[in-house]
Amino acid sequence: MVICGPHGYEVAGKTVCALLSQSKINYSLHVIPCDDRGKIKPAEYAAGSALLHFEHGCDLVLGVGSGVINDLCKVLSKTAKIPCMIVATAPSMDGYASDSASMEVGNIKCSLKEQMPAAILCDTELLAQAPMHMIHAGLGDILAKYTSLCDWKLSSIVTGEYYCSAVAQLVNDSLLKTVSGAQGVKERKEGSVQSITEGLVLSGIGIAFAGTSHPASGLDHYFSHCWEMMLLERGKDYELHGIQVGVGMLLTLKIIERLKTVRPDMAHAEAAADRFDEAAWERNLRRVFPGAADGIIAIERTAGKNERAGRLRRAARAIDRWDEILELFETTLPGYAEVAALMLSLGMPTTPQEIGLTPDDVADALVCSRDIRDKYLLSSLIWDLGYMDEFVDWLREGTEARRA
Numbered sequence: 001m002v003i004c005g006p007h008g009y010e011v012a013g014k015t016v017c018a019l020l021s022q023s024k025i026n027y028s029l030h031v032i033p034c035d036d037r038g039k040i041k042p043a044e045y046a047a048g049s050a051l052l053h054f055e056h057g058c059d060l061v062l063g064v065g066s067g068v069i070n071d072l073c074k075v076l077s078k079t080a081k082i083p084c085m086i087v088a089t090a091p092s093m094d095g096y097a098s099d100s101a102s103m104e105v106g107n108i109k110c111s112l113k114e115q116m117p118a119a120i121l122c123d124t125e126l127l128a129q130a131p132m133h134m135i136h137a138g139l140g141d142i143l144a145k146y147t148s149l150c151d152w153k154l155s156s157i158v159t160g161e162y163y164c165s166a167v168a169q170l171v172n173d174s175l176l177k178t179v180s181g182a183q184g185v186k187e188r189k190e191g192s193v194q195s196i197t198e199g200l201v202l203s204g205i206g207i208a209f210a211g212t213s214h215p216a217s218g219l220d221h222y223f224s225h226c227w228e229m230m231l232l233e234r235g236k237d238y239e240l241h242g243i244q245v246g247v248g249m250l251l252t253l254k255i256i257e258r259l260k261t262v263r264p265d266m267a268h269a270e271a272a273a274d275r276f277d278e279a280a281w282e283r284n285l286r287r288v289f290p291g292a293a294d295g296i297i298a299i300e301r302t303a304g305k306n307e308r309a310g311r312l313r314r315a316a317r318a319i320d321r322w323d324e325i326l327e328l329f330e331t332t333l334p335g336y337a338e339v340a341a342l343m344l345s346l347g348m349p350t351t352p353q354e355i356g357l358t359p360d361d362v363a364d365a366l367v368c369s370r371d372i373r374d375k376y377l378l379s380s381l382i383w384d385l386g387y388m389d390e391f392v393d394w395l396r397e398g399t400e401a402r403r404a
């Protein structure tokens with residue numbers, strides 16, 4: 001069962017079908033139509049379209065496309081209880097090898113547990129001809145591993161979350177390889193595109209090995225998740241995952257540079273815990289995510305991350321090991337200016353404004369990032385230590401200043 005969109009059909013689907021015919025492999029083809037804006041939304045309509053055109057008797061779902069088609073094929077293959085494979089048409093995101101699908105269900109963004117593709121076919125000659133914006137997105141997603149890996153280690157220091165240095169090394173090696181060849185992206189060099197693609201696939205494998213998305217997703221990704229949820233609630237289009245994540249990574253690097261200048265202490269953390277107002281916290285979530293707030297608030301009921309004793313325990317541990325945390329920042333992260341310069345030189349977006357976000361969207365995303373899932377992030381640490389309010393004001397002002 002070959003599944004693709006109109007664009008994927010043109011660039012690779014035709015060839016896939018011709019090769020299947022040549023090899024005398026029977027297949028059915030369904031091209032999922034685009035909406036009036038020329039897009040395929042990873043939502044009910046596209047999933048229904050794939051399901052209604054599913055040819056019973058097919059024993060494999062073969063997707064031809066990138067993020068959305070890959071996710072739809074994972075959903076279809078799990079429903080039909082058959083394996084799936086993907087022929088990648090763009091090195092745009094790190095979900096190829098993941099076992100989850102990022103879908104919009106009832107206009108709410110969610111991550112559905114699916115099965116991993118049995119094979120991922122990446123032809124670098126084809127991928128190097130993908131739209132430059134999609135290659136930039138893939139690169140943004142890889143660059144975000146700087147802060148994702150740091151976020152994961154940070155959580156292991158503060159909460160004792162499982163951390164695997166072998167997986168971290170695997171992801172870090174492909175990150176460094178991608179960075180060293182990044183300038184080749186301008187000329188669509190196949191080697192550069194190959195490094196990005198390998199990095200994207202390895203990130204997915206790293207997630208599966210570690211059993212957590214943390215090696216490939218930290219606060220960088222949570223900025224993006226929050227923005228998508230906000231824009232979805234407003235009925236607006238959002239940017240490609242990797243483009244948003246790249247901007248989220250730069251914001252995270254800026255936040256870390258500021259965090260390095262503070263010297264946290266328990267009095268500050270305790271004062272913030274005293275000030276915490278549960279009703280105001282809930283009101284804020286309902287303001288930012290009117291539709292998704294109930295689900296987010298339910299997460300807190302099981303996670304209990306707002307509980308006073310727990311937050312002070314985490315703050316105490318972070319303060320105790322602050323030198324180790326500073327060393328982590330110092331030894332694993334490049335400077336904000338260095339990464340921003342690299343991205344600018346390639347023509348990638350580097351600021352929230354360029355991707356249609358306001359200073360309030362940035363501030364709200366920082367505050368709510370620690371709430372949308374039960375995962376300990378850099379923003380969770382900032383909240384535990386009692387610095388959230390001042391960091392939010394500083395970030396909002398910084399976003400405004402850059403606009404001027």
Ligand SMILES: [Zn+2]
Nearest residue numbers: 094141221245
């Ligand atoms: Zn990603």
